[in-house]
Amino acid sequence: MSEEQAAGNANPRIARVIGVASGKGGVGKSTVAVLLAQALSAKGSRVGILDADITGPSIPRLLGVDSFRAEADDGKLVPIKSDGGIEVMSINFLIEEETRPVIWRGPLLSQAVKQFWTDTAWGDLDWLIVDLPPGTGDVMLTALQSLPFDGLLFVATPQDFVSMIVAKAVHMAAQTKTRALGLVVNMESLVCPHCGKEIPLFTGGGAEAPDLGMPILARLPWRADLAQKRCLLWDGLSEEVRAAVSGLAEGVEGVIARAETL
Numbered sequence: 001m002s003e004e005q006a007a008g009n010a011n012p013r014i015a016r017v018i019g020v021a022s023g024k025g026g027v028g029k030s031t032v033a034v035l036l037a038q039a040l041s042a043k044g045s046r047v048g049i050l051d052a053d054i055t056g057p058s059i060p061r062l063l064g065v066d067s068f069r070a071e072a073d074d075g076k077l078v079p080i081k082s083d084g085g086i087e088v089m090s091i092n093f094l095i096e097e098e099t100r101p102v103i104w105r106g107p108l109l110s111q112a113v114k115q116f117w118t119d120t121a122w123g124d125l126d127w128l129i130v131d132l133p134p135g136t137g138d139v140m141l142t143a144l145q146s147l148p149f150d151g152l153l154f155v156a157t158p159q160d161f162v163s164m165i166v167a168k169a170v171h172m173a174a175q176t177k178t179r180a181l182g183l184v185v186n187m188e189s190l191v192c193p194h195c196g197k198e199i200p201l202f203t204g205g206g207a208e209a210p211d212l213g214m215p216i217l218a219r220l221p222w223r224a225d226l227a228q229k230r231c232l233l234w235d236g237l238s239e240e241v242r243a244a245v246s247g248l249a250e251g252v253e254g255v256i257a258r259a260e261t262l
């Protein structure tokens, strides 16, 4: 977090703010955000998720929280709690019908994300996970400039490595002095739903990640249970997924702890 961010925007009730990003859409950011949040919560932390994807909000559905449930208290939005006790704020709580699109231009979208940070009555949280929108546009830039991120977790699929898209997002983080915590390589192999065997989806048993200047914190295979479930609540996840995501949570905690002792 830059000094300017720390001074201007810190929320004393929120210990750490982690963004989940990727230059690209559809690579598993929201999936990783809800899994990481629940893994941290399962370890005893108090966790919230800020859904910064205003035009494609998916956190309420993934956590089984209804839309249009916004409540206000003392002029602030009250986050909605998931079954597992995770505090959530999403644009879907403010619109009546979740299938209705939010047709706003960039500045309004950015304003909404800022307000989800400043005007939400977040409780005392050990971690706030921010599910960032795809791309390196207005909303991502505003989020990086106005939220006091302790770091960003990047999600990519192996085919992204051959493009420059993830690198663009990594450079954007660097330019706004936001720490890159590590990479989650998603869907590089397929776990056969019938025999459980892991089959590489890319040549040579998994494409090599280029040097993006950060450690790989987890490799999640494509799994039918993750693809098919409408909602990804912790109790309904397989042991394998829980173990992989708990490892990711430990990796994130480790990187943050090391950064804090520097």
Ligand SMILES: Nc1ncnc2c1ncn2[C@@H]1O[C@H](COP(=O)(O)OP(=O)(O)OP(=O)(O)O)[C@@H](O)[C@H]1O
Pocket: 022, 024, 025, 026, 027, 028, 029, 030, 031, 032, 053, 056, 058, 133, 134, 186, 187, 220, 221, 222, 223, 224, 226, 227, 228
């Ligand atoms: N490891 C996985 N195994 C199986 N399916 C997955 C996995 N990760 C993500 N998916 C599926 O891929 C799709 C895209 O995932 P998700 O919505 O998390 O991506 P995203 O990066 O947040 O997308 P967007 O850019 O639209 O916000 C979803 O249907 C999700 O269920």
Ligand SMILES: [Mg+2]
Pocket: 029, 030, 031, 053, 056, 058, 131
């Ligand atoms: Mg998403």
